[in-house]
Amino acid sequence: MTTDTRRREILVPIDIRGINRTALEAVVTMAQRLDTSLLGLFVEDIFLQQIAELPFTTEVVRSSGAERDLYADTLKRRNRELVYTVEARFSEFATSRRVRFRFDYTSGRRTPAALERSDCDIFFPGRRTPRGARHAVQGEYYHRVKLVYDDSPQSQRALEILHALVKNGHTREIFVIAERRVPRTLLSGLAESGARVYLDNTGLSEHNRLQRMLGNPACDLVLLPRDSIASTPRDVLESAFERAAGSVLLLNG
Secondary structure: OOOOOOOOOEEEEEOOOOOOHHHHHHHHHHHHHHOOOEEEEEEEOHHHHHHHOOOOOEEEOOOOOOEEEOOHHHHHHHHHHHHHHHHHHHHHHHHHOOOOEEEEEEEOOHHHHHHOOOOOEEEEOOOOOOOOOOOOEOOEOOOEEEEEEOOOHHHHHHHHHHHHHHHOOOOOEEEEEEOOOOOHHHHHHHHHOOOEEEEEOOOOOOOOHHHHHHOOOOOOEEEEEHHHHOOOOHHHHHHHHHHOOOEEEEEOO
């Protein structure tokens, strides 16, 4: 393969829900293996801030289910504390692995703000741990990876990334969802590297394509060419990325 996966920036959008330590360490390690840089983007939810400024606004505590008042000043303070924590962790992990990184800020919602960018790949951290997936087992950050293959230049780059993950011992199980015929040499190359490969070439219909791409089987990472979701409405994409268990690397360009 001749496609160059190096020196392409990976955008990591983060909102008030944050990013867990394992997901951050995993994407920094992947950037190191691919010789690429990272852009952390903190997205402040202006709509949530406006709600917090209304009188008698309350929130439900996720850990206990208890209800408490939500004040605009409290929300602003949480945002500042989260930005400081996340930026410090970015610096810690990236510096220790000699990965180039920068940090930026914007307002809006996480998914739409990230999708505005077409000049870099986009890493959406998973909102929860996928059931049945394994994280950080002896360095296997992405033990189970799903590849959506459509024979585009983006999916060719995804294959290179996948080979790099397997070569470095991060990935042991691969699920390939093919919209086009996958060359046998590509599959055999992955299998020969020691990974177990599962192929689904039944095609994707419009009513279940996102569910097939981001749903079962549960995976730690989905490699998703942007062209494969080009016709999907933005609000549908936002809902799907918010529900996704594992992380998603959206390949642009």
